[in-house]
Amino acid sequence: MLVYALLGTTVFLFIYLHLIALPQMTQFTGGFSMPDALLTGYDASDIERLRNVMDDAAIGQLNFVHKTAGILFPVSFFLTAWAVVGLMMRESVVRWLLLAAAGLFSAMDIAENFLIDEILTAESVDSSLVHTASALTVSSWLLFAVVGSLLIIAVIMAMVRRSVERTARPLGNR
Secondary structure, eight states: OHHHHHHHHHHHHHIIIIIIIHHHGGGGTTTOOOGGGOTTOOOHHHHHHHHHHOOHHHHHHHHHHHHTHHHHHHHHHHHHHHHHHHHHSOSSHHHHHHHHHHHHHHHHHHHHHHHHHHHHHSSSOOHHHHHHHHHHHHHHHHHHHHHHHHHHHHHHHHHHHHHHHHHHSOGGGO
């Protein structure tokens, strides 16, 4: 039950952050997407354009989103991965690699959020910081897709395995 509760929490936080909060931020920017929502990355001109249309209140709102749901979602994702790995996967090196990848995703996603906040509030646009933040954005989305898919596969395999084990028991042991 713990795994399913964590899965539900993580899905809810993903929906809130990436399908509700970040898309709503476009209201403050004249339709421009937030950098962390750009799956293919961004460059200094994208950041400069955002800086020109975002006032202090909009930047503060994005900072708030990053410090709340932007931290809760990756932490929840890591805890979900930990529960799946610990409770549903068989002993193997793959489970520890999967957990390490989930931890890496969480660290990258949180670091990316703080970098974006720094870039938007700095005196001038530092293209090397923008490049680093963009690389973290693309890498974290890729890692999220891979690790998330593998976690879903692990949960499905565990459910199938348990179902097969239940039906394979003799009638007297049920």
